Structures are given as structure tokens and as C-alpha cells.
Amino acid sequence: MRWLTEESIEHIALGAAVLGTGGGGDPYLGKLMALEAIKTYGPIKLLSIEELADDALIVPLSMMGSPTIGVEKIPSIEELVAPLEKIEETLGQKAAALMPIEVGGVNSLVPVLAAAAKGLPLVDADAMGRAFPESQMVTFYLDGHSADPTVLADEKGNTVVITPKDGHWGEKLARAITVQMGGSSTVCDYALPGSVVKKSAIPGTLTKSEEIGRLLLHKSGDGTHPIKRLLAVLNGYELLTGKLTDIQRTLTGGFTRGICEVEGIHDDAGRMVTLHFQNEQLLATEGEKPLAITPDLIAILDVETGQPITTEGLRYGMRVTVIAFPCDPKWRTKKGIETAGPRYFGYPVEYEPVEKLQEGGGK
Amino acid sequence: MRWLTEESIEHIALGAAVLGTGGGGDPYLGKLMALEAIKTYGPIKLLSIEELADDALIVPLSMMGSPTIGVEKIPSIEELVAPLEKIEETLGQKAAALMPIEVGGVNSLVPVLAAAAKGLPLVDADAMGRAFPESQMVTFYLDGHSADPTVLADEKGNTVVITPKDGHWGEKLARAITVQMGGSSTVCDYALPGSVVKKSAIPGTLTKSEEIGRLLLHKSGDGTHPIKRLLAVLNGYELLTGKLTDIQRTLTGGFTRGICEVEGIHDDAGRMVTLHFQNEQLLATEGEKPLAITPDLIAILDVETGQPITTEGLRYGMRVTVIAFPCDPKWRTKKGIETAGPRYFGYPVEYEPVEKLQEGGGK
Structure with a gap:
């Protein structure tokens, strides 16, 4: 207690x-x-x-x-x-x-x-x-x-x-x-x-949330970028750094559904990542290729502070870093993927763990 | 019992x-x-x-x-x-x-x-x-x-x-x-x-329904038309005898809403009555003039047998007699009319008792 x-x-x-x-x-x-x-x-x-x-x-x-x-x-x-x-x-x-x-x-x-x-x-x-x-x-x-x-x-x-x-x-x-x-x-x-x-x-x-929040609000002694520290804590991957160029939201059946497009900048110039959401971010794709798939987690962070941006807070022109990280193992079971995997939400992809997509070269 | x-x-x-x-x-x-x-x-x-x-x-x-x-x-x-x-x-x-x-x-x-x-x-x-x-x-x-x-x-x-x-x-x-x-x-x-x-x-x-049903299923000794006997029991009025020439039904918000048109025949030739329903028949009008208004009752009967036709049973070409009769006095109170009168259903008329509309010459 x-x-x-x-x-x-x-x-x-x-x-x-x-x-x-x-x-x-x-x-x-x-x-x-x-x-x-x-x-x-x-x-x-x-x-x-x-x-x-x-x-x-x-x-x-x-x-x-x-x-x-x-x-x-x-x-x-x-x-x-x-x-x-x-x-x-x-x-x-x-x-x-x-x-x-x-x-x-x-x-x-x-x-x-x-x-x-x-x-x-x-x-x-x-x-x-x-x-x-x-x-x-x-x-x-x-x-x-x-x-x-x-x-x-x-x-x-x-x-x-x-x-x-x-x-x-x-x-x-x-x-x-x-x-x-x-x-x-x-x-x-x-x-x-x-x-x-x-x-x-x-x-x-809640304790895990608290640790993440503390990390984002307080600079590290060695000046490491907060997003880098966050990825270490979450075992996560940076998908892209870029600017928001398109946001489409509709309110249907009690949900906010939509997509947003992030156009790469700096090292990611020339890349374009699409994020698909239904209240939550559920799928990140680059062209036909999935980068991260529900039930794995996708977050959109402010490029400077690493602070998260909600679906409602997304605005044209924002500079963001998109990250993804593994879900709890309970969601990677057959029933977990049936319940909250990409097919349930109507996305025509098969679930692959984000580690495999990011390290194994994806599909 | x-x-x-x-x-x-x-x-x-x-x-x-x-x-x-x-x-x-x-x-x-x-x-x-x-x-x-x-x-x-x-x-x-x-x-x-x-x-x-x-x-x-x-x-x-x-x-x-x-x-x-x-x-x-x-x-x-x-x-x-x-x-x-x-x-x-x-x-x-x-x-x-x-x-x-x-x-x-x-x-x-x-x-x-x-x-x-x-x-x-x-x-x-x-x-x-x-x-x-x-x-x-x-x-x-x-x-x-x-x-x-x-x-x-x-x-x-x-x-x-x-x-x-x-x-x-x-x-x-x-x-x-x-x-x-x-x-x-x-x-x-x-x-x-x-x-x-x-x-x-x-x-x-339920007893009243039973009496009405018995009346409609069994001929009277003197050969009086069943609709005439029904009107006597209900203190009702014949609005029109005619044929159904138009039925429009839509299913919205869990209700069947619509109108049907009855074109007069025999003594009523040349007249046209419109019935407005939302699951139940709620308003009968002839041109601009209301003939019977909710919460008073409107029923569509087979012209020969006097048997009632439901909103769902209405078919083009049917020969019908439209009748109207007074509701229970509880519905004629201020709260009764607020709750189930024509304004509640969106009809732009004021409630008048069917007796007044039929005997008092209407508005």
C-alpha cells in the first residue's frame, strides 16, 4: 500500500x-x-x-x-x-x-x-x-x-x-x-x-504509468532524449519522425474513427506513414507494409518533449515521433488476437508482433 | 373472475x-x-x-x-x-x-x-x-x-x-x-x-375488446351492417368509405411511420382523406381540415366485414371504411394531450374532440 x-x-x-x-x-x-x-x-x-x-x-x-x-x-x-x-x-x-x-x-x-x-x-x-x-x-x-x-x-x-x-x-x-x-x-x-x-x-x-510520466517530466542527468529513454523502458521502436499532414476523423456509432498521415522529416524525409485509429491508434502502415498492429501499442509523441498526443489533440503540421511497443502477453494469445487484433477492427492484415515487424524485416 | x-x-x-x-x-x-x-x-x-x-x-x-x-x-x-x-x-x-x-x-x-x-x-x-x-x-x-x-x-x-x-x-x-x-x-x-x-x-x-370482436364475427338478427353496430358501441363516426390509393411507410428509430390516402367511393366519391400513422393511426385529414385527432381513435375497417386492418396490413386498392371514436377521458386532460396529442407527434394542429369535429362542423 x-x-x-x-x-x-x-x-x-x-x-x-x-x-x-x-x-x-x-x-x-x-x-x-x-x-x-x-x-x-x-x-x-x-x-x-x-x-x-x-x-x-x-x-x-x-x-x-x-x-x-x-x-x-x-x-x-x-x-x-x-x-x-x-x-x-x-x-x-x-x-x-x-x-x-x-x-x-x-x-x-x-x-x-x-x-x-x-x-x-x-x-x-x-x-x-x-x-x-x-x-x-x-x-x-x-x-x-x-x-x-x-x-x-x-x-x-x-x-x-x-x-x-x-x-x-x-x-x-x-x-x-x-x-x-x-x-x-x-x-x-x-x-x-x-x-x-x-x-x-x-x-x-498505474505505477508503470507513473514511471513513464516521471521520465517524461524530468530530464535525465546525461541529457539523453526523453523518447530514447521511453523506448528503453517500453522495449519500443521508433517508427518515424515527421509532421502531420492529414487528419480525418468521423464520429460514428459512438466512436471517433479515422486516419492520420505523417510525412517523414530529417532522417525520415521521403517516407509517409499512415495511422489508423478508432478512439485508440490501432495500425501503422507505410504503403502496403504494416509497421505495428493492434493489440501492440502505437503512440504519437511530441518530437521535442516526448509527451503523448491524444487522437483528439492531433493537429495539422505538428512535429511528432511515432513509436510502437509490445502489448501484454495476454493479448498475444489466440483469443486475445480474435478479440482485439486487426481483423476484428476490419483491417485486412494478419497480426505480427511489433518486434518481428521491426527487427525481422516485416512482411 | x-x-x-x-x-x-x-x-x-x-x-x-x-x-x-x-x-x-x-x-x-x-x-x-x-x-x-x-x-x-x-x-x-x-x-x-x-x-x-x-x-x-x-x-x-x-x-x-x-x-x-x-x-x-x-x-x-x-x-x-x-x-x-x-x-x-x-x-x-x-x-x-x-x-x-x-x-x-x-x-x-x-x-x-x-x-x-x-x-x-x-x-x-x-x-x-x-x-x-x-x-x-x-x-x-x-x-x-x-x-x-x-x-x-x-x-x-x-x-x-x-x-x-x-x-x-x-x-x-x-x-x-x-x-x-x-x-x-x-x-x-x-x-x-x-x-x-x-x-x-x-x-x-379486454372485455370491451371481446364484445367488439363478438359483434364483428356474428351477424345481427336484423341484418344491420357490422360497421353500423360497431359505431353504436363505440359512439363513433364514419369518416369515409373508399379505396386505398397510396401507402407510404418508413422504418425509422424503431417506429413504422407513414401516411395512407383513401379516395372516396359511392356516397363519398370525389373526397380524399389522408391518414397519418406512427405504428398507430394518429390523424385523419381532408385537405387542410382535420377529421379526427390523436388521442381520439381512428380505425380502418374492411368495408364489407368491418374487420380492422393493421398499419402493416394496408394494401393498395383495398376497399375500406375509416371510422373515428372518442378516447378515454383521461387522455383529454391537459397532461393527456401534452403526452399523446397531435403536437407531441409533430402534427401542426390543435386537438379537438372528434365529436366536435364531426358534429360541430369542425374548424
């Missing part, structure tokens, strides 16, 4: 935006909300996954919806706490701790607010090890755990409890409800006992 | 289709399902509203969705019973009796199936006295009762429990969920104690 400080929040917000691969909502909004919550309600305990009691109810809390809408809809404490209280009522058990369902953007820090307001600890883990656009894209789903109940709430006072046939139906129904609720909602799903969370969640991801 | 016989079901199906003003789903489908249920599970008790215990839980059960889809999606007993069992679980109380939420088409008889399967009695009442396209268009809503919980289920095994802010949000969320579920769902909403149902429901509407 340790206490989350204001400095921790600053670092987590930044680091989670790298792991969030451009999605998961606005990290700066999340940071502001979390800092305010700690000021109002006091500090928060962060528990390591080993500290969870086997029968303790661990409740993930997140926001659902397109980031395009999320940036304009700031949730109130009431709205954040509503799905938590409803899931406790439905299950007949109080939450012992909250956890983020994903690291990335606002969703790393949304549980901080609710934890502060309810005086609950937070678990240093998540169920993606990154951000993904759909709610069944979680390790709990890969391990066969049920999405029943999935609880949604909005700022108007509506709550909905879904008992879905499976995780895909949970996502489908929750997404339609979220669109009706105005494009964003607060969600509790995959509330599970500590014994399951210990086996199935990805441990330490 | 009396027993519902197979003959009662035949009569109710036909009579409810007159009160259903073209909507509420396919009455023939409802009839077949209800007859089959009685054969399988045995007869059903029909309770008058006065027989309900004050603390008994009375649960309305219906199908939601466009009739265009409903005709092709026959619900299973499991699908019909699923929202009932979920609402019992949510409220922590067993249903003492079921009731139809509306009379009209399949929804008059859907509760018969579930009542037969569960061995429960049925209440001789509904919450509309007709059919309406939206779920907050019920006397329970007019009287200020909550739509919490609204429970939906589908044939795939999904269930959803909505705690809506109000009846309008209940409708909005339920409709979006129904669309995701494939265009139709089974619903329990406005589950209320007997004491409330006694005051707020419209009593005797």
Missing part, C-alpha cells in the same frame, strides 16, 4: 496517455478532476494486487463514449458514483476497492475521483494494460469472466443495468445506451472478487 | 385490433400464440380490477418495437417470461397478476401467454384504452407513477433493467436498446400495486 500524491497524479496522467495510444479520453481533464478530488476529499490508498482479499469486491469504473464528446462533458461526482452504487445494490455487496478498467487518458484517473469521494482504495492494475475502444476488450473477458452486470449512468439521473448474453452484447447494448445518454456515460462492469482480479488483471499499470 | 376461453381469445384479438388503431403488433399472431398457450398450459383466470388486493404486484407485459419487425419475430415463452422474472427479482416481489399495457394487436394477448405459462391471472384492464407508439403514453404516467424499473429482454438471452429519470427517458433508452436487440424486445414496465392499478388503469378493456 502507498498513498497517491498530487505528484503521482501528474505523472500517471501523462504516462497513461502513452499507454492509452491516443485514446481513453482526455488525460488533462482526468488530471484536473483527480487533483481536485484529492484536494476536496483527501489522499487515496493505492493497493498492489497481492494485497486484495480473495472475497473483496473490486469494481472497475470508467467513462464510455467517444473522446470527441468526452472533452466537452465533464462528469460530476454524482454521475461517477451512480454506477458504483447501483452495482453494489445489484450485487448486494459493497465495493472494497476500485480499479481502472484501462490505463489511458481520463479512464486511468476516473476511478481516483470516485475512490476519493467514497473513501475507497484504488488497485494498481487494469484490465487492458493500455486503452481499447470496446468494453469486452479486457483480460477478464479473455479469461472467461462475465460482464453481468454492466451498469451505466448519466448526468441526468438515468441508470441502466445490463445482463448481457456475453461481453460482445454487453458492449453493443452499452454503446447504444451511451449514444442515447448524449454520447458519454459512466460505467461499472466486470466487478469481480479479489481472487479473480489477482489472476486476471494486468498488475502494476 | 371468469375464465378466458378459446372463443374469448378469438374475439379479443379482433376487437383489440379495432381499439389498437392499426398498431400494437399483429393481432393474428397474438391470437395464434395465445390459443396455443391455453392449449399447452390450460385456461387463464381474468380478474376484474376490483378483485385486486391493494398490495398485490401487478405487472404489465408487452412487446416493444416496430410492427414491421414484429410480424417476423415470434417471441418464445422464455423471451416473454424473462422480463417478468427479472422485474420480480429487481423488486423482490412476485407478480400476483399480469396485465396488458395496451389493448391493440399482439400486445393485448402477449400477457395471456406469459400468464398461462406462469399460472398467473390476467387483469381485465390496460393503461392506454387503445394502442400508442411510446411507452410513457400510459395512464400510469399521466397519474405521476414512475417507470422505474423498466425491464427489457430479447431472444438471445440479454436483459436490461432501466432506472429512468422519467417516463420519457424510459422510452428513449428502451427504444434504443430494442433497436440493438434486433428491432423488437419484450418489456415489463410500470409494475405497480393493486391499489394504484385500481385508480389509474382503464378498466374492462
Whole structure:
């Protein structure tokens, strides 16, 4: 157990935006909300996954919806706490701790607010090890755990409890409800006992986010470029340094989908890389050749500071470095690739690990 | 208390289709399902509203969705019973009796199936006295009762429990969920104690449907035309006899919306009446002049037999008589007209009672 400080929040917000691969909502909004919550309600305990009691109810809390809408809809404490209280009522058990369902953007820090307001600890883990656009894209789903109940709430006072046939139906129904609720909602799903969370969640991801954030905010003694240091920590690869020359975004079915083009500069002059996103960055290609493929992670960083740029923050002319790094091994299983691989998102490529694409010469 | 016989079901199906003003789903489908249920599970008790215990839980059960889809999606007993069992679980109380939420088409008889399967009695009442396209268009809503919980289920095994802010949000969320579920769902909403149902429901509407059905299926001794006898029972008016010359239907947002044109024949030669529907017939106009306006009832009948034709059954060239008759007084209140009057549906007319339009020379 340790206490989350204001400095921790600053670092987590930044680091989670790298792991969030451009999605998961606005990290700066999340940071502001979390800092305010700690000021109002006091500090928060962060528990390591080993500290969870086997029968303790661990409740993930997140926001659902397109980031395009999320940036304009700031949730109130009431709205954040509503799905938590409803899931406790439905299950007949109080939450012992909250956890983020994903690291990335606002969703790393949304549980901080609710934890502060309810005086609950937070678990240093998540169920993606990154951000993904759909709610069944979680390790709990890969391990066969049920999405029943999935609880949604909005700022108007509506709550909905879904008992879905499976995780895909949970996502489908929750997404339609979220669109009706105005494009964003607060969600509790995959509330599970500590014994399951210990086996199935990805441990330490808030601490990992914090380390990444600290690295990006503080210069190294030897003046090494932050992106170089980041790649060392993430076992990652630089795909390209260039400028953003085209960004196409559409808001459909509750998602922000699109592509952006990065034209190489300096050593990369003459190259052109296309990034394909659905809330999160999912595929990087150069001509016909894939450079990095979901579920591996792709992040767009400011060329100077190494700070991550969200899908919503992409602007024409920005100078960026695109990096990619390996996902958690849970995503490289057959079910992991079926659930969040390129074919699921409709990209006509087969998954290959980023190490192979970058070191093995690719296809 | 009396027993519902197979003959009662035949009569109710036909009579409810007159009160259903073209909507509420396919009455023939409802009839077949209800007859089959009685054969399988045995007869059903029909309770008058006065027989309900004050603390008994009375649960309305219906199908939601466009009739265009409903005709092709026959619900299973499991699908019909699923929202009932979920609402019992949510409220922590067993249903003492079921009731139809509306009379009209399949929804008059859907509760018969579930009542037969569960061995429960049925209440001789509904919450509309007709059919309406939206779920907050019920006397329970007019009287200020909550739509919490609204429970939906589908044939795939999904269930959803909505705690809506109000009846309008209940409708909005339920409709979006129904669309995701494939265009139709089974619903329990406005589950209320007997004491409330006694005051707020419209009593005797299954018996009234049965009387109308009997009238249409059996010739009178003196050879009076069935439509003439029907108008006497309903205090109704013949608007026009003619042939259907144009039908336009679109399926949008889970509703079947459209218009149909009836060109006068015989005494009505030279006249043209337009009927505007959204699942149900809502407005009849002749040129600029309204002839009958929601919440008053409009029905399209076969010119010979007087048997009602549903919105889905309308075909070019059919010879029909269009009739209109007064709604229950609960719908003629300020809140009734706000909730289900012409402005709510987007028609640019003010509500006038059909008696005034027909006898007072209209506007």
C-alpha cells in the first residue's frame, strides 16, 4: 500500500496517455478532476494486487463514449458514483476497492475521483494494460469472466443495468445506451472478487504509468532524449519522425474513427506513414507494409518533449515521433488476437508482433 | 373472475385490433400464440380490477418495437417470461397478476401467454384504452407513477433493467436498446400495486375488446351492417368509405411511420382523406381540415366485414371504411394531450374532440 500524491497524479496522467495510444479520453481533464478530488476529499490508498482479499469486491469504473464528446462533458461526482452504487445494490455487496478498467487518458484517473469521494482504495492494475475502444476488450473477458452486470449512468439521473448474453452484447447494448445518454456515460462492469482480479488483471499499470510520466517530466542527468529513454523502458521502436499532414476523423456509432498521415522529416524525409485509429491508434502502415498492429501499442509523441498526443489533440503540421511497443502477453494469445487484433477492427492484415515487424524485416 | 376461453381469445384479438388503431403488433399472431398457450398450459383466470388486493404486484407485459419487425419475430415463452422474472427479482416481489399495457394487436394477448405459462391471472384492464407508439403514453404516467424499473429482454438471452429519470427517458433508452436487440424486445414496465392499478388503469378493456370482436364475427338478427353496430358501441363516426390509393411507410428509430390516402367511393366519391400513422393511426385529414385527432381513435375497417386492418396490413386498392371514436377521458386532460396529442407527434394542429369535429362542423 502507498498513498497517491498530487505528484503521482501528474505523472500517471501523462504516462497513461502513452499507454492509452491516443485514446481513453482526455488525460488533462482526468488530471484536473483527480487533483481536485484529492484536494476536496483527501489522499487515496493505492493497493498492489497481492494485497486484495480473495472475497473483496473490486469494481472497475470508467467513462464510455467517444473522446470527441468526452472533452466537452465533464462528469460530476454524482454521475461517477451512480454506477458504483447501483452495482453494489445489484450485487448486494459493497465495493472494497476500485480499479481502472484501462490505463489511458481520463479512464486511468476516473476511478481516483470516485475512490476519493467514497473513501475507497484504488488497485494498481487494469484490465487492458493500455486503452481499447470496446468494453469486452479486457483480460477478464479473455479469461472467461462475465460482464453481468454492466451498469451505466448519466448526468441526468438515468441508470441502466445490463445482463448481457456475453461481453460482445454487453458492449453493443452499452454503446447504444451511451449514444442515447448524449454520447458519454459512466460505467461499472466486470466487478469481480479479489481472487479473480489477482489472476486476471494486468498488475502494476498505474505505477508503470507513473514511471513513464516521471521520465517524461524530468530530464535525465546525461541529457539523453526523453523518447530514447521511453523506448528503453517500453522495449519500443521508433517508427518515424515527421509532421502531420492529414487528419480525418468521423464520429460514428459512438466512436471517433479515422486516419492520420505523417510525412517523414530529417532522417525520415521521403517516407509517409499512415495511422489508423478508432478512439485508440490501432495500425501503422507505410504503403502496403504494416509497421505495428493492434493489440501492440502505437503512440504519437511530441518530437521535442516526448509527451503523448491524444487522437483528439492531433493537429495539422505538428512535429511528432511515432513509436510502437509490445502489448501484454495476454493479448498475444489466440483469443486475445480474435478479440482485439486487426481483423476484428476490419483491417485486412494478419497480426505480427511489433518486434518481428521491426527487427525481422516485416512482411 | 371468469375464465378466458378459446372463443374469448378469438374475439379479443379482433376487437383489440379495432381499439389498437392499426398498431400494437399483429393481432393474428397474438391470437395464434395465445390459443396455443391455453392449449399447452390450460385456461387463464381474468380478474376484474376490483378483485385486486391493494398490495398485490401487478405487472404489465408487452412487446416493444416496430410492427414491421414484429410480424417476423415470434417471441418464445422464455423471451416473454424473462422480463417478468427479472422485474420480480429487481423488486423482490412476485407478480400476483399480469396485465396488458395496451389493448391493440399482439400486445393485448402477449400477457395471456406469459400468464398461462406462469399460472398467473390476467387483469381485465390496460393503461392506454387503445394502442400508442411510446411507452410513457400510459395512464400510469399521466397519474405521476414512475417507470422505474423498466425491464427489457430479447431472444438471445440479454436483459436490461432501466432506472429512468422519467417516463420519457424510459422510452428513449428502451427504444434504443430494442433497436440493438434486433428491432423488437419484450418489456415489463410500470409494475405497480393493486391499489394504484385500481385508480389509474382503464378498466374492462379486454372485455370491451371481446364484445367488439363478438359483434364483428356474428351477424345481427336484423341484418344491420357490422360497421353500423360497431359505431353504436363505440359512439363513433364514419369518416369515409373508399379505396386505398397510396401507402407510404418508413422504418425509422424503431417506429413504422407513414401516411395512407383513401379516395372516396359511392356516397363519398370525389373526397380524399389522408391518414397519418406512427405504428398507430394518429390523424385523419381532408385537405387542410382535420377529421379526427390523436388521442381520439381512428380505425380502418374492411368495408364489407368491418374487420380492422393493421398499419402493416394496408394494401393498395383495398376497399375500406375509416371510422373515428372518442378516447378515454383521461387522455383529454391537459397532461393527456401534452403526452399523446397531435403536437407531441409533430402534427401542426390543435386537438379537438372528434365529436366536435364531426358534429360541430369542425374548424
